[in-house]
Amino acid sequence: MNPYESRQAKVKEVIIETPTIRTFTLEPKPALSFHAGQFIELTAPGVGEAPFTPSSSPYVEESMEVTIMKVGRVTSKLFDVRPGDTLAVRGPYGVPYETDRYEGRHVLIVGGGVGLAPLRSLFLALLHNVSAYKKIHLYYGARTPRDIVYDRLFKEWGKIKNVEIRRSVDVGDKNWKEKVGVVTVLLDNLPFKPNDGLAVACGPPVMMKFATKRLLELGFADEDIYLSMEKNMSCGFGKCGHCRLGELFCCKDGPVITWDRIKHLEDPFV
Amino acid sequence: MRSLFLPLASIPAFYTQLAKYGETYYPRVFDRHAIYELWREEEIAAEELHQALKMVRPVEPLKEFFLGSRERVASFPQLFSKDIKPKVIVGAKDCDIRSLIEIQDNVYLKGVLEDPFYKERREKYLVVTVDCPEPADTCFCLRIGGKPYSVWGGDLNLSFGEEGIIVDVLSAKGEEIVEKMGDLLKEVDKKEIKKRDKHRTDAERKLAKVNPDEFAPDLPDRIEHQLDTTFWAKALANCVDCQACERICSTCYCFLLYDIPVGKGVERVKVLDWCYHAAYGRVGGGVNPLAHFSHRLRNRFECKFMAFPRNFKVSACTGCGRCIAGCTGKIDIREVLRAL
Ligand SMILES: Cc1cc2nc3c(=O)[nH]c(=O)nc-3n(C[C@H](O)[C@H](O)[C@H](O)COP(=O)(O)OP(=O)(O)OC[C@H]3O[C@@H](n4cnc5c(N)ncnc54)[C@H](O)[C@@H]3O)c2cc1C
Ligand code: SF4
Ligand code: SF4
Ligand code: SF4
Ligand code: FES
Numbered sequence: 363m364n365p366y367e368s369r370q371a372k373v374k375e376v377i378i379e380t381p382t383i384r385t386f387t388l389e390p391k392p393a394l395s396f397h398a399g400q401f402i403e404l405t406a407p408g409v410g411e412a413p414f415t416p417s418s419s420p421y422v423e424e425s426m427e428v429t430i431m432k433v434g435r436v437t438s439k440l441f442d443v444r445p446g447d448t449l450a451v452r453g454p455y456g457v458p459y460e461t462d463r464y465e466g467r468h469v470l471i472v473g474g475g476v477g478l479a480p481l482r483s484l485f486l487a488l489l490h491n492v493s494a495y496k497k498i499h500l501y502y503g504a505r506t507p508r509d510i511v512y513d514r515l516f517k518e519w520g521k522i523k524n525v526e527i528r529r530s531v532d533v534g535d536k537n538w539k540e541k542v543g544v545v546t547v548l549l550d551n552l553p554f555k556p557n558d559g560l561a562v563a564c565g566p567p568v569m570m571k572f573a574t575k576r577l578l579e580l581g582f583a584d585e586d587i588y589l590s591m592e593k594n595m596s597c598g599f600g601k602c603g604h605c606r607l608g609e610l611f612c613c614k615d616g617p618v619i620t621w622d623r624i625k626h627l628e629d630p631f632v
Numbered sequence: 633m634r635s636l637f638l639p640l641a642s643i644p645a646f647y648t649q650l651a652k653y654g655e656t657y658y659p660r661v662f663d664r665h666a667i668y669e670l671w672r673e674e675e676i677a678a679e680e681l682h683q684a685l686k687m688v689r690p691v692e693p694l695k696e697f698f699l700g701s702r703e704r705v706a707s708f709p710q711l712f713s714k715d716i717k718p719k720v721i722v723g724a725k726d727c728d729i730r731s732l733i734e735i736q737d738n739v740y741l742k743g744v745l746e747d748p749f750y751k752e753r754r755e756k757y758l759v760v761t762v763d764c765p766e767p768a769d770t771c772f773c774l775r776i777g778g779k780p781y782s783v784w785g786g787d788l789n790l791s792f793g794e795e796g797i798i799v800d801v802l803s804a805k806g807e808e809i810v811e812k813m814g815d816l817l818k819e820v821d822k823k824e825i826k827k828r829d830k831h832r833t834d835a836e837r838k839l840a841k842v843n844p845d846e847f848a849p850d851l852p853d854r855i856e857h858q859l860d861t862t863f864w865a866k867a868l869a870n871c872v873d874c875q876a877c878e879r880i881c882s883t884c885y886c887f888l889l890y891d892i893p894v895g896k897g898v899e900r901v902k903v904l905d906w907c908y909h910a911a912y913g914r915v916g917g918g919v920n921p922l923a924h925f926s927h928r929l930r931n932r933f934e935c936k937f938m939a940f941p942r943n944f945k946v947s948a949c950t951g952c953g954r955c956i957a958g959c960t961g962k963i964d965i966r967e968v969l970r971a972l
Contacts, residue, residue, distance in 0.1 A: 365745040366705035408893035433917040600743040603886035609942045632921045
């Protein structure tokens, strides 16, 4: 097996989520199955690769969705991609969420910006067996109502029994009826006791820093705070060195890492 | 392990036999340094090889043969294959072989996936180590788990004496090679072993004199708690950012993958990379946790003397001294470690 090789993946659909975020439906050949929390390396033809976490349900095997924010070279090239084009993927890499540890507990999912993309895959995986958890709490913050990803899906999600949804935007508009403020405002008045649940967070570094601080204040145990760590990555499988965080390598020991494993570091979020 | 003896007169025949295994590389002296070169028997007499073999480690780290600085690793959708042929590398030192066994093997052969090309080279290449009778002032193997001679890890080890060479057979591959050599190799006399022991102790004494102190046993913790940026800024005050220390390091293992469009497909190339590069840690949109050079210097020490020992029980440094010898700013890694 050559771990450096990618497989072809046809682009089936491109959904425009926000002005800077799109969701791509890919059909890798042969199919590439993954567990929630794992990521892939996606090749933009002629430009290079970047790491992304699938945003679709791991139970759908024949295709996968990836939700991508345009920030630089590779992601800009991906925005030129149209249905019918061919990309390449390799993976999956990283350690899946330990969802069996979540059974019988409250699961709090905290997302910021495009950080909801990887969490959507976890959310969909949990929905597959929704009665196994006390309740799933999906809390999401975006900059403005226009920046909300999956707005088209939230209505459906809100109807599911055993799911609680809260949303906030930093800056609202005249139609916005939900919370205004940074995502941590959603953590006030939690409807369950922190020792009866666990929290999973993904978002920009500042959000991660403040969300972790708030979750700790609320009384979540260190090992019950699951953080998606973003580091520079090249190989994805623990060889190239780039993603080191203390003793850990985000690609093979993460990318989701619980707070107890990194709290000794000076500032894991920079 | 078993030891055999190669009388002076049989040395040329021994080299000829070795070269039958594959392309053979020996160090040769250029401008007072040993540098590996492909051996062409018809051009270079066996005696000419000895001077460089008795020197300290060659300029190039051993990883040059096993990882290379630039390598095609995949292409798609077009099929990709590689034909790796056997090679013989003569003249590696204990610090060199340890850089493979203790560092590169841990990275490239263990963990979730292995690098198939490195693996194949490790299987196919024959490494012949040689004692270091004259350690350099930049050498500190003795203080970091090594010796100025090798007793394990390579396939054969050579110790030069006045009457001939003691050949230690260190692996199954080495055993196969010497078996093919028939009666070139003799039984070794106890007197020869005694003489070698003395040479070895002398070399160790020299190293101990140049490096009188042990490093602190708790280097990982010291590095973890050294958060004072002025410490790191001071340590690199004379650094001109030439990055030679990491480029030449035998234990640095970092790389970067990049794609070259070829026709309708892609060719993927793996190039050695190093953490002094300003863009090494950069993530999307330009955020860079290693933006300042002092962060990157600290990163190097964290990687080698904190993370690696915690993960693999050895430092990612073998004391080969290449970074000291190659430093434009005359920075000595030993001094930084002692100041911690
Ligand atoms: C495990 C993981 C999962 C991710 N999942 C998603 C996702 O689902 N959706 C999403 O929009 N984004 C995700 N990201 C972030 C995404 O990988 C970056 O936005 C992307 O790499 C930016 O590439 P660029 O070339 O467009 O940016 P540029 O700013 O042009 O390039 C950034 C520079 O950093 C290098 N680089 C290497 N690794 C990274 C990295 N991790 N982030 C940024 N740059 C990197 C690039 O090669 C380049 O040198 C994820 C990151 C990680 C580590
Ligand atoms: S850090 Fe210096 S002494 Fe240590 S292995 Fe690398 S080049 Fe050799
Ligand atoms: S992180 Fe730096 S010190 Fe460590 S192996 Fe890579 S280049 Fe060398
Ligand atoms: S560091 Fe030790 S083994 Fe390496 S060349 Fe110097 S004396 Fe020889
Ligand atoms: S991405 Fe290469 S080691 Fe983690």
